[in-house]
Amino acid sequence: MTRAIMIQGAGSNVGKSMIVAGLCRAFADRGLRVRPFKPQNMSNNAAVTVDGGEIGRAQALQALAARVDATVHMNPVLLKPESDIGAQVIVQGHRLTTTAAADFMGLRKGLLGSVLQSFHHLTGVADLIVVEGAGSPAEVNLRPNDIANMGFAEAVGVPVILIGDIDRGGVIAQIVGTRAVLAPSDAARIHGFAINKFRGDPALFTGGLTAITGHTGWPSLGVLPWFEDAWRLPAEDVMDIASRGDGAFRIAVPHLPRIANFDDLDPLRAEPGVSVQMIGPGRPLPGDADLVLIPGSKATISDLARFRAEGWDIDLQAHVRRGGLVLGLCGGYQMLGREIADPEGIEGPPGTVAGLGLLDVTTVMRPAKRLALSDARHLASGAALSGYEIHLGETAGPDCARAWLEIGGRPEGAASRDGRIMGCYLHGLFASDTFRRAWLSEAGVASGLSHDYEVEQTLDRLAAHVAAHLDLDAILALAAEVTA
Incomplete structure (x- = not known):
């Protein structure tokens, strides 16, 4: 039996990729065969897989967190922007075409078959698939023919957990607003929410959690404090690249x-x-x-x-x-x-x-x-x-x-x-x-750094961080059975 759970965000760059990596390592540490999956990604930070294709770097990191080799099926659709209005379309690891953003809207529906094929490929080798959405389901203008968020969740019947980013402010509006704009059938797919990037005493946000649950009906699955070591892991988003270090x-x-x-x-x-x-x-x-x-x-x-x-x-x-x-x-x-x-x-x-x-x-x-x-x-x-x-x-x-x-x-x-x-x-x-x-x-320059060891240690710390602040038992209980 294979189960799946999907992590979606109340906005872009709320930390979905990092949370999925932490969940992959935490559940792998429980002895489960875990696989990450992202139906559609947009990134120029790509990785080459053992089966000879390319996927988003974040999915390669999540595979490492799950202690398995990365494959093209973990990210079947990858968009690599080449201009402000166009991108190269990679399907199951290989270039399909280059298209303008407006044309991709019509292309998406035809890509759902490849997405589902890759997802069902993973069901044959996994006990648990942790799915990552792209952007936010609140972008309801993109809902027709969607394959990245609620369109995928609907196609496979996977439950959704919504993540909000408190660091950018307005997290109550992020989550409650998402509930307000979603179609009732899509809102019903969300079974809980979590807050990411909290700084300070989480007890001070108890009233915020109560307010969110009161407006949405969704239970809180936890509040994740800011993970200080996030910079030690490969960044997916160009927004996350920052200067670092004060060496000579x-x-x-x-x-x-x-x-x-x-x-x-x-x-x-x-x-x-x-x-x-x-x-x-x-x-x-x-x-x-x-x-x-x-x-x-x-x-x-x-x-x-x-x-x-x-x-x-x-x-x-x-x-x-x-x-x-x-x-x-x-x-x-x-x-x-x-x-x-x-x-x-x-x-x-x-x-x-x-x-x-x-x-x-x-x-x-x-x-x-x-x-x-x-x-x-x-x-x-x-x-x-x-x-x-x-x-x-x-x-x-x-x-x-x-x-x-x-x-x-x-x-x-x-x-x-x-x-x-x-x-x-x-x-x-x-x-x-x-x-x-x-x-x-x-x-x-003298160097004593062991890079791979540091990445592995950081993934272990991330898994411990996620396990300490999210209700992993509830998340696992929410995961629904899917068939190949």
Whole structure:
């Protein structure tokens, strides 16, 4: 018998992903076979799965919390924004199409079959499926053909718990307002609520809980205090990326509009000897940075145009003249080259644009996307590492002869003659302790951090936090039986 429960939010970014991760670890610790599931996600922070596709990074973290390998069926529909009005549509791990937001509204109904297929695939291997909604069911304008929240809950008959975020204020209105705008049949699917991100004494909110229950008829399943260690876990939402640390080695990261796979920064942000500073629009790249790290991008050419519009290209040239280090990852690597050619118009109108010219390489965009979990070796130190590749485009040129990584016997990446400017396509490389320590050592930074251990310990603390403040027995009792 497989049971399922769904966590929906009274708004975006209320902490659903974190709570689902905590529930996955807590119920796995009870001996249950737990699987996370998110019908539809929107994120440029993706992970590559063991079955060769891509899903949202949050679902990969939830799989880790459940102590299982991530698969494409845990997030069957992934939207990767490429512009303000359009996104790439990934279905069961692979690109289906690129569509405007208005056109996706009509496309959704046809995706429900794939969503249900993936969900029922998980019912064959799980005792409990913890489902995460997207955004909020209060967005009733999106209810027709919905596959992310109440449309999915209706299709499989899964009960819902609604989460409110007290940190942003107005949590009573969030939850009561959600009840007010929902159709009666959808409101009936909600069997309880919980409050997240509480600061202070929860006893002071007893009257608030009573008020919510009085207006909605839903029981409270608990009040979760602010989880201080949340920053130690990979962030899903670009809103959650923040500067971190006060170490002597200063890394400046331009905050690109379509920044992707920004979990590359997490191990560096956790290093005591490192300071990672996110540089937003309207601010120059700092003159005292030791390293400028240009991260991955879902829209390399448009993000490169924004990079120049901010004047960061001028700041970067000054940084290089001062002897600073530069590292480009994936899209950032492509930007560092002499030019980026897009003959088939994959990212926009066909054409070629000049790169930043700091590496003697050129990139040609190709429609085939490379998705791979990869084991690699750092050529300078011999350190083994692992990561993942998820990119469009092929990069070649003289500086590739100075590759600084090797993947399966082939060279990967490029470096300038003096070795101070580097780029590669491998994501997740800094999560490998031996490599990260060797790489930071070259810059004079000593590291004793064990990244994977810290993530596991943080998930254990998150599970204990959730178990201490939510009624897990009631949540498990609410979970409904579903069939394959």
